[in-house]
Amino acid sequence: MKVHHQLFAFILLIIPVLSMGQSVDDAKKWYLEGDFTQAKPVFEAEYRVNPNNAQLNLWLGVISLAESDYQKAQQYLEFASLKNIQESYLQLGQLYTKMYRFADAEKEFTRYEKANRRNKQALALLNPYKEYADKLKRLINRTEDVQIIDSIVVPKSDFLSVYKLSASAGSLQPVSGFFRDQPNNNQVLFLNERQDKIYYPQDDSISGSNLYTMEKLLDSFGNEKRLSESINQEGNQAYPFVMPDGLTIYFSSTGHGSLGGYDLFVTRYNLATNSYLTPNQLNMPFNSPFNDYMMAIDEEKGIGWFASDRFQPKDSVCVYTFVPSPEVVLLENEDASYLANRARISSIKESWKPDIDYSALLQRSHKTTAPQKTTQKKDFTFVINDEKTYYTLTDFKNATARSLFSQAINLKTRLNQQEKDLSEKRRQIAGSSNSSALSASILNLEKETENLFREIESLELRARNEEIRNSF
Secondary structure (H helix, E strand, O other): OHHHHHHHHHHHHHHHHHHHHHHHHHHHHHHHOOOHHHHHHHHHHHHHHOOOOHHHHHHHHHHHHHOOOHHHHHHHHHHHHHOOOHHHHHHHHHHHHHOOOHHHHHHHHHHHHHHOOOOHHHHHHHHHHHHHHHHHHHHHOOOEOOEEEEEEEEEHHHHHHHOOOOHHHOEEEEHHHHOOOOOOOOOEEEEOOOOOEEEEEEEEOOOEEEEEEEEEEOOEEEEEEEOOOOOOOOOOEEEEEEOOOOOEEEEEEOOOOOOOOOEEEEEEEEOOOOEEOOOEEOOOOOOOOOOEEEEEEEOOOOEEEEEEOOOOOOOEEEEEEEEOOOOOOEOOOOOHHHHHHHHHOOOOHHHOOOOOOHHHHHHHHHOOOOOOOOOOOOOOOEEOOOOOEEOOHHHOOOHHHHHHHHHHHHHHHHHHHHHHHHHHHHHHHHOOOOOHHHHHHHHHHHHHHHHHHHHHHHHHHHHHHHHHHHHO
């Protein structure tokens, strides 16, 4: 009886090994088809038995790289590279590029190039990797001098909990929380301070997701509008945040020349053309070869946030807190490794300046502020009717009316300057013995001033009529 038990135990031990020998061939097929989910457990089981198999290390390295498990990918691919597996040179070079280890990446690319010097098809695969590495090296030289206060790693499903915005900055919430019929996919909706305008992504089966806006009409939101083509191009547009001026918008996109996945962009609304300007891609360290998204800036607190999954596990994201700057200031340093570390955000404290109380800034960033009554900003006073008076361009509900009044504002600036010039010339003519030339100049200015005044009146009348006709 004891012999039978031992024989049965032996059979149980060898069955997995025998079946594994058959399954590895299936796993190779799945791997070549890009079905890493099925291939991975088979390769991992075989690896436990044979960890020194160079080809297995390559396969697991490629799968780990695709799954953003960079620590394991490095371990597997470096072993395969030591064993002279040619494809590992290419894959390891790609990994080193993402790690900003450009010298190491170049060594792997050179090894690949030498091993395939007579294989044009293989060399064609190398060119995009080398071009991408060169592009990243150039961008690192434009790394901004940004003070990162804090970083916190959270589940992707809960990353908005880190954003402690003041009421004056508006609010962020899941799209699925606002539109009940939307799937819970971590997409984000922005609601402005006055809570009468929203910005959000919406899937398009052909071009990806695009950004839209809606305005509050009485007790509900409506009048959906797709943002202009300068924003909504090929790829996915998402994670909008609009500054209190109502014109500046940050968003993330997988298009617009993204470095990889989502990148952060900023643009402004052009009132004269009723469209957004061409978006600008933010510099490093805001952007990276990974997914970087959800830029938000709280002017009241003087604090900003953005999220990135750089070097994070698959379901996690790191939210960085930083000090916004009114202008772009690039790092000035000839040390390539220092620039790479700042671009990668290897150390938060490395970005700090002396004599700044970062603990106070950090405390402020974590504080949840209650809504405060603020004095309404008044750029001008423009009566629409007996019940409505506008004080800023953002008060306009109708885009055409807003554009017309913006033109009137620009002409008023010209009118004020011409009136100053006219006063100066009248002062000059009073003390001049030869006034004929000045008199002609004054007459021309008076005529131009009168024409400007009439044009401004016309634009204001048209703006008022457009607003009343389309917004009430």
